[in-house]
Amino acid sequence: MCVLLASALMFVDTRFTRMEAVRAQLSTLVAPVQWAVSMPSNVLTWGSLALSDQRALLEENRRLREQILPLSHRVQHMASLTAENVRLRELLSASDQNEVPFITAELLSLDPDPFAHQMVIDRGRRNGVYVGQPVMDASGLVGQVTAVSAYSSRVLMVADASHALPVQVNRNGLRFIVQGSGRYDALTVLHVPDTADIRKGDLLVTSGLAGRFPPGYPVARVAEVVHDPGQPFARVTATPVAQLQRSRHFLLLFPPAAREADEVPWDLDLTPEAVEAARSLIGLPADAEAR
Numbered sequence: 001m002c003v004l005l006a007s008a009l010m011f012v013d014t015r016f017t018r019m020e021a022v023r024a025q026l027s028t029l030v031a032p033v034q035w036a037v038s039m040p041s042n043v044l045t046w047g048s049l050a051l052s053d054q055r056a057l058l059e060e061n062r063r064l065r066e067q068i069l070p071l072s073h074r075v076q077h078m079a080s081l082t083a084e085n086v087r088l089r090e091l092l093s094a095s096d097q098n099e100v101p102f103i104t105a106e107l108l109s110l111d112p113d114p115f116a117h118q119m120v121i122d123r124g125r126r127n128g129v130y131v132g133q134p135v136m137d138a139s140g141l142v143g144q145v146t147a148v149s150a151y152s153s154r155v156l157m158v159a160d161a162s163h164a165l166p167v168q169v170n171r172n173g174l175r176f177i178v179q180g181s182g183r184y185d186a187l188t189v190l191h192v193p194d195t196a197d198i199r200k201g202d203l204l205v206t207s208g209l210a211g212r213f214p215p216g217y218p219v220a221r222v223a224e225v226v227h228d229p230g231q232p233f234a235r236v237t238a239t240p241v242a243q244l245q246r247s248r249h250f251l252l253l254f255p256p257a258a259r260e261a262d263e264v265p266w267d268l269d270l271t272p273e274a275v276e277a278a279r280s281l282i283g284l285p286a287d288a289e290a291r
Contacts, residue, residue, distance in 0.1 A: 100214050103123060103254075104251060105249070105252055115161075122152055142157060142242045142244065143158050155250075158240055160180045166213075170205045175207050177190045191233055198222060198234075200224065201221065203222075204220045204222065218241045219240070
């Protein structure tokens with residue numbers, strides 16, 4: 001009888017449109033039953049999600065606690081180093097190095113081209129961003145701004161093959177040029193003499209040369225040093241310290257502007273004898289003004 005009744009209802013449902021109102025009313029009546037039947041499954045799903053989220057939070061909390069101790073140790077050590085630096089600068093009558101101002105930015109998009117390592121951030125000309133501005137994340141140097149619009153900017157990462165910057169070995173101050181290799185996990189240190197004192201694990205920081213990047217910011221860590229017999233240069237590969245593929249929040253630095261050249265005569269600091277010798281050498285009359 002149930003089979004016959006079901007067959008009859010299906011036949012009527014396919015032949016007559018008036019069954020749509022009946023189906024809607026029956027669905028309303030059956031909805032509480034469906035909700036009650038699905039409740040155990042929903043409870044189990046919610047419980048599993050809650051437990052997985054709790055486990056993820058506990059794991060993240062454990063990792064953060066493990067990071068707190070080394071960071072607190074470094075902060076304590078930096079406090080003593082800062083105090084010592086202040087005393088030494090006072091002893092040498094040297095000027096203090098002011099902190100570089102910055103603004104924060106967030107990632108908007110990545111360049112879909114696999115051969116280009118660029119990204120777009122949510123800060124632009126209205127925020128004071130300019131072409132050539134250094135971009136950092138929590139670990140190190142990410143790159144520099146190459147194009148600016150009103151509300152967004154394009155950043156060229158250090159891993160891009162067209163990017164290069166001057167660096168120095170933090171351990172001994174040796175200066176080199178680091179160029180992107182087209183891979184997120186590798187940079188190339190150019191023209192390293194085979195006898196240069198550079199080792200695996202050395203930290204490469206910005207040297208401050210060329211005036212674009214402020215000195216002392218971490219860029220990469222030496223991953224491999226290969227010495228080829230008979231070759232004047234060693235092959236040195238470094239790994240960026242910045243999380244180029246993971247970071248979503250960045251710092252845009254505002255290093256001090258390059259000091260403009262003083263508009264002073266060229267002979268201001270020269271002795272009169274040197275001035276006269278230079279004038280006679282270039283054929284400049286004695287009463288002519290130096291340009």
